[in-house]
Amino acid sequence: MTYRHALLLFLALVLLPSLPALALSPEDLRVESHHPQAVVSLDRIIEDGKVLVRVADADNNPILGLTAEDFAITKLGRQARITQVESFAENIDVPRHIVLVLDNSDSMRQRNAVRPLLDAMDEVLKIVRPIDQVHLVVFADRDPQRMGGRDLHVRTFSSSDRAMLKNFVDQAFLGRLTVNTFLYEAMLAGLDIIARLPAEEPKFMVVFSDGEDLNSRYSRNDVTRAMEDFERFESYAIDFMPGPRVDPFLQSFAARGGGKIWKAEEGAALVPIFQEVASKLQYNYVISYLMPLEGRLAVSPSNLTIEEVRTIDASPLLGHIYFAEGSSQIPARYHRFSRQADTARFDEQDLRGTLEKYEYVLDIIGKRLRDNPDAKIRLVGTNADFGPERGRQDLSMMRAVEVRNYLQYIWNIAPERIRVEARNLPEKPSSSRIEEGRADNRRVEIHSEHSAILDLIRSTYTSHRLDTTALIVRPLVDSFYDLDEWRITVGAGEHSLAELRGAGTPDEFYRVPLAMERPHEVGEAGRIDVNLAARDARGQELLVAAEPVAVRFIQTSQLLAQRLDFRVQERYALILFDFDHHSIDARNRHIVEQIGARIRDLPQAGVEIVGHTDNIGSEAYNQQLSERRARAVYDLLRNAAPGAAERIEYRGAGMIDPPYDNLSSETRAFNRTVTITLEYLARE
Numbered sequence: 001m002t003y004r005h006a007l008l009l010f011l012a013l014v015l016l017p018s019l020p021a022l023a024l025s026p027e028d029l030r031v032e033s034h035h036p037q038a039v040v041s042l043d044r045i046i047e048d049g050k051v052l053v054r055v056a057d058a059d060n061n062p063i064l065g066l067t068a069e070d071f072a073i074t075k076l077g078r079q080a081r082i083t084q085v086e087s088f089a090e091n092i093d094v095p096r097h098i099v100l101v102l103d104n105s106d107s108m109r110q111r112n113a114v115r116p117l118l119d120a121m122d123e124v125l126k127i128v129r130p131i132d133q134v135h136l137v138v139f140a141d142r143d144p145q146r147m148g149g150r151d152l153h154v155r156t157f158s159s160s161d162r163a164m165l166k167n168f169v170d171q172a173f174l175g176r177l178t179v180n181t182f183l184y185e186a187m188l189a190g191l192d193i194i195a196r197l198p199a200e201e202p203k204f205m206v207v208f209s210d211g212e213d214l215n216s217r218y219s220r221n222d223v224t225r226a227m228e229d230f231e232r233f234e235s236y237a238i239d240f241m242p243g244p245r246v247d248p249f250l251q252s253f254a255a256r257g258g259g260k261i262w263k264a265e266e267g268a269a270l271v272p273i274f275q276e277v278a279s280k281l282q283y284n285y286v287i288s289y290l291m292p293l294e295g296r297l298a299v300s301p302s303n304l305t306i307e308e309v310r311t312i313d314a315s316p317l318l319g320h321i322y323f324a325e326g327s328s329q330i331p332a333r334y335h336r337f338s339r340q341a342d343t344a345r346f347d348e349q350d351l352r353g354t355l356e357k358y359e360y361v362l363d364i365i366g367k368r369l370r371d372n373p374d375a376k377i378r379l380v381g382t383n384a385d386f387g388p389e390r391g392r393q394d395l396s397m398m399r400a401v402e403v404r405n406y407l408q409y410i411w412n413i414a415p416e417r418i419r420v421e422a423r424n425l426p427e428k429p430s431s432s433r434i435e436e437g438r439a440d441n442r443r444v445e446i447h448s449e450h451s452a453i454l455d456l457i458r459s460t461y462t463s464h465r466l467d468t469t470a471l472i473v474r475p476l477v478d479s480f481y482d483l484d485e486w487r488i489t490v491g492a493g494e495h496s497l498a499e500l501r502g503a504g505t506p507d508e509f510y511r512v513p514l515a516m517e518r519p520h521e522v523g524e525a526g527r528i529d530v531n532l533a534a535r536d537a538r539g540q541e542l543l544v545a546a547e548p549v550a551v552r553f554i555q556t557s558q559l560l561a562q563r564l565d566f567r568v569q570e571r572y573a574l575i576l577f578d579f580d581h582h583s584i585d586a587r588n589r590h591i592v593e594q595i596g597a598r599i600r601d602l603p604q605a606g607v608e609i610v611g612h613t614d615n616i617g618s619e620a621y622n623q624q625l626s627e628r629r630a631r632a633v634y635d636l637l638r639n640a641a642p643g644a645a646e647r648i649e650y651r652g653a654g655m656i657d658p659p660y661d662n663l664s665s666e667t668r669a670f671n672r673t674v675t676i677t678l679e680y681l682a683r684e
Helices: 003-018 114-125 162-174 183-195 220-228 248-256 267-280 340-345 354-359 361-371 393-409 435-441 519-525 556-561 586-601 619-640 665-671
Strands: 029-033 039-047 050-056 071-075 081-087 097-102 133-139 145-147 150-152 154-159 203-209 234-239 261-263 284-290 294-300 303-315 320-322 377-381 418-422 443-447 457-466 470-478 483-492 495-502 510-513 527-536 541-545 549-554 566-576 606-611 648-652 673-682
Touching (some): 029 050, 097 183, 114 162, 133 183, 145 154, 145 183, 154 183, 183 203, 294 527, 294 541, 303 556, 320 665, 340 361, 354 361, 393 443, 435 665, 470 483, 470 527, 495 510, 495 519, 519 527, 519 549, 566 586, 586 619, 619 673
Parallel strands (some): 097 133, 203 234, 234 261, 303 549, 303 566
Antiparallel strands (some): 039 050, 050 284, 294 470, 320 443, 377 443, 470 510, 483 495, 483 527, 606 673
16 A cells, blocks of 8 residues: 555545534524524424424523414525424423432531422422423432442432422431532532433433532542533533622533523522523423425426318228137127117218227128128138137138128128138238237138228318427426325316326426327317426425416317318328238229329328338338338329329338237237328318
């Protein structure tokens, strides 16, 4: 080790004990009083949220009767909320230790002070509470006690019972008084008692003596040194020596403990002096406080626009009915009428959204077969050809027959128009290596040569566009205590849009998606409110609100009334690809050519093509596959609408942002797609 390293190590060892503790120190806490004469000193921090203070005037006389309105507490520069202020007479939680050293030598009898002293002690004992502990020390001529490593001529008694304490004092002064005086030994005994008391509990030591010590084995210097070894306690002295001169040693003892000395030249002065001593023991206050729970909440953006969009939606018809493993029963998620009569009211134009349309796929096929009596269909039942379904073409046939029976008996389609077939895996199967792929293969495929049967499902309705997809919420909770819970709510009027919950410190920000079930009602509300509620470990509650997000609502009806352009969106989610394919079959090629003609007729329309995939396979592979699908459609549209290439954008979204959740065979099938969106302004 070099000299430099040795020096650094030495300095670290020397300085380490002097580093400040991480816990709250008295310097971090400031207690003040609004009382004009009050001088407040912080006695001790009892626990977090509770302090003991002394309040006196400039002459060190106690100020009693103060309340919470008379105090102010700041902690680390922040204002606390005072919850309770109690004097020692009122407090029942903080025990007080009072050590009384009493001169019971024969000089008390000679000066006729015994009865006045007993009366004076009654004044002190009046303030003793059940939780207090009083420790009495008197002289003893014989049988010294071993205390603090010393043999001391004293008798001691400790109790919180006033009657027992009075009985001990009476015996000490009404019985045989001591011939000798052992003031210094009695004070050392009192200091030893102080040393053994809990450090966090308030302690007082009162010495009553005529100031003489003729027989102690120890000196006043021993007492002075002993005081230096103890934590701070309040010390008081009553000098009962004849004459006006105050004993300098007793005066020094009282000053070291921040207390006071009284001079009593005769017994008649003892009662009022001990009354004042009793009041001194009462001028401490226990103040309970809480650091308030505070917080702020910010939201961006500060405003958003909801625009009604007339949507012309063309959804693909997925001609697949999927089945549970080993089952030929049509799952309940597919809508089915129970009576032929109910089918008369069915109209596919009433359906909105691709998944809702697919839910009615059996009824759509039935209605189209009824409307096109020359059309025929072919039902091909398949199985996963894995596990319990391996080689089960009989199961495949039962699945196809189940679909045929519904169309025949509910939609009244003649059986000769429905051909049923069975095979194991579909002609173009999904991967059998994973359960998702096997689930995709348990199905009935619907095929038809008639163009109307599997044509797009078209509908027109009003949708809504938001110019932002999410709110950024920034909660800031300033708490000195742990948070038991917090909750962020996002709402518009009576409608809840989102809710976040947690415990502990919230994150710096949260992204809250704006998925609105009733966007028109949010638009009509005109604002979005974001609120933060929190509760800390001390039961304090916080409720703050961010500035409302202003909502601008653009309604088609208003634009029409003002003869203004309104926004139209034509959406075509029409290309359903086979698993792991990007080629476009003849039927979809014809539909793309129709969209190309639509683009030619709408020179003001912007066109976006987005390719998607399911979640089977790697992210990188699916990204490339989605791009190939989007590019294939783009190439066809560019040829179908010459000169419109600059208005057409295309991209692949991969498996990251799917239109649907990939949790079922149906949604995975609909995610193997390309969506084409035309958007433009129109006027009636």
